[in-house]
Amino acid sequence: xxxxxxxxxxxxxxxxxxxxxxxxxxxxxxxxxxxxxxxxxxxxxxxxxxxxxxxxxxxxxxxxxxxxxxxxxxxxxxxxxxxxxxxxxxxxxxxxxxxxxxxxxxxxxxxxxxxxxxxxxxxxxxxxxxxxxxxxxxxxxxxxxxxxxxxxxxxxxxxxxxxxxxxxxxxxxxxxxxxxx
Numbered sequence: 001x002x003x004x005x006x007x008x009x010x011x012x013x014x015x016x017x018x019x020x021x022x023x024x025x026x027x028x029x030x031x032x033x034x035x036x037x038x039x040x041x042x043x044x045x046x047x048x049x050x051x052x053x054x055x056x057x058x059x060x061x062x063x064x065x066x067x068x069x070x071x072x073x074x075x076x077x078x079x080x081x082x083x084x085x086x087x088x089x090x091x092x093x094x095x096x097x098x099x100x101x102x103x104x105x106x107x108x109x110x111x112x113x114x115x116x117x118x119x120x121x122x123x124x125x126x127x128x129x130x131x132x133x134x135x136x137x138x139x140x141x142x143x144x145x146x147x148x149x150x151x152x153x154x155x156x157x158x159x160x161x162x163x164x165x166x167x168x169x170x171x172x173x174x175x176x177x178x179x180x181x
Contacts, residue, residue, distance in 0.1 A: 001145040006137055007114035009033050011104055014086040026090075031104070033111060034140050040076040045134035045164055046117060049126060050084045050092035054161050059132075060096060066166045067100035073173040075136070077102060083109045083118070083129050106130070119151065134164040136173065144172050 011033060014026040045063060047055040063078055070078055078101050082089065085107040093103050104111075112118045112130040121129045131151045136144035146168055148160040162168075 001135065001142050001147075004142050006033060006037065006140050006142065007111055009106075009111040009114060011106060011111065012086060013105060014090060028086075033104075037137055037140050039139055041074055041136065041138045043070055043075050043078045043134065043136055043169060044081060045079075045132075045166075045169075046081045046112065046115075046130040047132055048082070048121060048129045048159060050082055050088050051095070054159060055082075056092070056096060059161060059164070059166075060092075060098070060101060063166045064096070064098050064101045066170060069170055070166075070173070073170070073177060075173070079104050081106050081111060081130070083107070083112055117147075117151075132159070132161060132164050134169055136169065144169065144176075146172075 009032070011031045013029050013031045015029045016025055017027045018025055020027060043063075045059065047059055049055060060080055063080065067078055080101050081104040083106050084092070086105040089103040089105045093101075106112050109118050109128050109130075112128075115133070117131045117133055118128050119131050121127065132148040134146040135142050146164045148163050150158055150160060
């Protein structure tokens with residue numbers, strides 16, 4: 001994956017727009033991923049689904065908690081992408097109290113599919129979901145890649161987490177910084 005250009009995908013997002021007024025002041029806005037990441041260094045991590053245990057209790061909150069450490073290492077933003085719709089991602093972010101991580105809805109799985117990370121989670125009633133992975137992207141090119149083992153041997157209870165932890169990404173970014181110093 002390293003050196004690969006990220007997929008050219010447009011995600012359907014919802015953004016706050018006070019001019020709309022009322023109890024739901026949000027409007028639809030298309031977000032082209034390549035346009036969003038162009039000229040920037042970003043961390044992107046993906047997970048099976050909003051409101052699921054490991055994603056909600058560990059992965060997403062830990063990336064949010066360690067956001068300032070990523071910024072100190074030259075990362076412009078941290079994004080979480082999941083095969084969920086914009087409404088679910090928004091409510092999940094509210095539920096978690098996220099302050100820093102930006103949530104990206106890949107409702108149709110287009111980005112995830114083009115990354116080669118779309119898997120079947122039918123045994124849990126989830127349908128198509130993302131395998132857990134993370135990457136550093138610089139100007140739309142993948143410079144660092146992290147993936148949980150076992151994507152080709154998915155078992156009924158298989159949802160590993162460790163290789164895509166924010167600590168692993170931070171260690172890799174620190175090592176690169178030390179080499180270039």
